[in-house]
Amino acid sequence: MTTVYTLTIDGRDVAGSEGQTVMEVAEENGIAIPGLCHLEGVHDRGACRLCMVEIAGSPKLAAACMTTIAEGMEVTAHSEQLLEYRRAVTEMMFMERNHVCAVCVANNHCELQDTAAALGLTHFDLPRISPKVDIDASHRLFAIDHNRCILCLRCVRVCDEIEGAHTWDIMHRGLETRVQTDMGIPWGESTTCTSCGKCVQVCPTGALFEKGRPVAGGSKTKRPFLPWLKVVQEERGL
């Protein structure tokens, strides 16, 4: 038997089961909390920091995707300050590498772009870092443009937890952090990649894309297949 907790999010009374996260309960109740590393069906890591919320009684902000609910919890998911913080973090993602929507395959299908629009991020003030970053187009079907990678690591987790190949991982640290295939060899030479394309499907931006697609030609929509695959895995005891 699961315990059910009641709590408030932005003043609304909501209920959830023990073990559910604030993010999940908010989503069930139609309260949108932004998040780019969160992806239903794979483990959360609380890294993008867009889903940070205030919890009454705690001086620190908490990541909604990693915080499990508790009885009587009072969550503030939207406030002027949180909006400012989320805008700034989204801006950091744009400034970190080289995002040029006008020539991006994911234009109009991009979660980073959607997040910026939803948050009302209209202009950039923070310093632009713009490092020289590589593109790996050695794979037969897909390519990765690191210029557009925001290090959400959805590709790493989906490859490991759903496909079971663990082709993707990360290397280096700080600003030098990169996703990599098979200990840093070109993607096309990977011996573990099954070319399933799940990483491309879950990528929130145009970093991972199918070759041959024109600008704005990516077709990433909502991805209902992941939770479904998860259910299949669990039922088969995999």
Next chain:
Amino acid sequence: MSEMPAAGRPLRRRVITEEVHEGPARATAYVCEAASCLSAQSHDVTVRLGERAAEAGLTDVAVKRVGCIGLCAAGPLVEIAETGQLFERVRPDDVEPVVGALKRVKPGDARRPQGPFFEKQVRVATENFGRVDPESLDDYLAAGGYEALRRVLSEMTSTEVRDGITGSGLRGRGGAGYPTGLKWTTVAKAQGAQKYVICNADEGDPGAFMDRSVLESDPYRILEGMAIAAFAVHATEGYIYCRAEYPLAVARLRTAIRLAQRAGYLGAGIMDTSFTFDVQIRLGAGAFVCGEETALIASVEGRRGTPRPRPPYPAVQGLWDCPTLINNVETFASVPAIVRRGPGWYAAIGAGKSRGTKVFALAGRVVNTGLVEVPMGMALREIIFDIGGGIIDGRPFKAVQTGGPSGGCIPAEHLDKPVTYESLIELGSFMGSGGMIVMDDTSCMVDVAKYFQDFCRDESCGKCTPCRVGTTQLWMLLDLITRGEATLADLAQLERLAGIVQRMSLCGLGQGAPNPIFSTLRYFRDEYLAHIVEKRCPAGVCAISQPAEVMA
């Protein structure tokens, strides 16, 4: 295997008492062989001193290597044990004054006063420093070592041990000051068949060398402190996470672990009781963030050393998801003394909510660079001017930086404030692990802030966005200011961004990274403005290119 001498290389380590003399010595010379003195050839001093004493026919004197004597600035140091006479900057080719002093020691000689550097200190965690041979278990035992563990195992329950630590008022010496007794109790009460004790020896703050000195000078003490903690929280396995940049500390720890295991102070059935506890070393590969406890655990587990959001805290869900006690080196080093001398004795030292003593590494523009241990609550002025001997060349004091990259700079007007966890936070700084970098008027505070920001952006693990990107952007804004190219709008941007990085980052590294900016802005805003408005660096450190003059 690393203990084996390579073929052809002389075995130089064993120059100790018996070569010169057997039985109790009339006079003993302590030679500091901690990293700082060792790097100034103090081992050669030990060898040469032994040879010269023998040549001079002194059959009743001993030459002994010991741990850190503390006054690192004046190394290599040699101390005559009986009289307390200290020889500074002893060169291997000039040991005659020491030999002469050894000759003159008579039984019943009074110890001479050693000056404020030594006399104002209160030694608890460092009580064996400069007295015991760091690698000798016999020496440690002779200095009262393992008495505390013996008492714990023979006379006390785990609850009594925890209550004792709680009663002593000891707080985490890694910097945050979490009550140690409370942490121990949490781990003891956490559900789980297997529990672990971890010693955090990943000291990485610039200018800090407290933990290194403890490990190099008194490694058995850490093992004893960890064993007591393991008994108190019902753990059977321990790890020491030590950074690989401390090879001497690691070597001495390995020796200590091997000898302690052999003598029955580690392993199964310690001191003929049913208590079992063993320790392994894990080496850090150079990432500062691995001092953060969840990143440290990930690293011990063999994963990428990145932090994760807490809760769950390691006390509940730590190493391999088991309840895990993580304490800093200095915290464990304080434990045996607290058990041996009683929590009341320890709690009587200190001020306010900060009890006991704290080890500080004095560095920067201070005369007596070195390691000191003082009672909590001592004024900064006393530490820097009485113990530290003031500023080099008598220049004016400008600020002292405490707490490493998460700390802040405290200006002269607050020199009389006591050093406690609370007062340092009030001043916009942080106790941190105990680094104290003293700065005079030749330091530019914007440049100092930029230095620490550079450190943080370099050490950011890259997991969360605000730290990975924000610390670099903060550095870029500071760089703009130091180059004289910033506007007042950039300064406003700097303050706004610093607040966001502090609030939104995942772990202490990012959350603390803006602190040097906040504290320098609080006390030295005029220097920022001088760079921005007047396009000049008051300390003359930053190379500001003057705008081209209009040709007249």
